[in-house]
Amino acid sequence: MIKPIPDLDVCQHRESGEFALLHSAAYMKNDVYLGNATHGSIQRLTAEEFRRDGLDVVRQSLAAFENRRFEGTSEFESLGAKGKKRFFKDHRCLGISLQSNGDLWLDPVKHEDRGVPGTSDFANRQIVSTSAGGDEFYAAVLRALPFAD
Secondary structure, three states: OOOOOOEEEEEEEOOOOOEEEEEEEEEEEOOEEEEEEEOOOOEEEOHHHHHHHHHHHHHHHHHHHOOOEOOOOOOOHHHHHHHHHHHHHHEEEEEEEEOOOOOEEEEEEEOHHHOOOOEEOHHHOEEEOOOOOHHHHHHHHHHHHHHOO
8 A cells, every 4th residue: 555645835925925835635535545635724824934933834734644634625725726826826836745764855846837736846856854953944945945936
């Protein structure tokens, strides 16, 4: 059986600098893992809140992943096709995943024509070790974001 990899999307508004976190849950059908899907509400943080608390918020989301299950329509999904396209026009996004060794992989996401879904830019991945602090995490986010389209 394929084991789900905890992840979430961290997106920064292109103008305001505000961050939006799209939490995810494993999408299962008859106990078969089919992928990850957005879950719950979009969590918004100012740039300063994300700089200060971003690593803790991301770690909390990833820790809660295992107990989440896909439960209908998330706030992001309720935006509809036009709303999601607008969201990706307004934001640059990173896919953040928790690896089995505890490292965080930060992958810039490219949304061609701001479409959904996007593709990960593995060549510009930033890796944050388990021992990293908040400042190191934030610096990695800032290094990766310019590669997100």
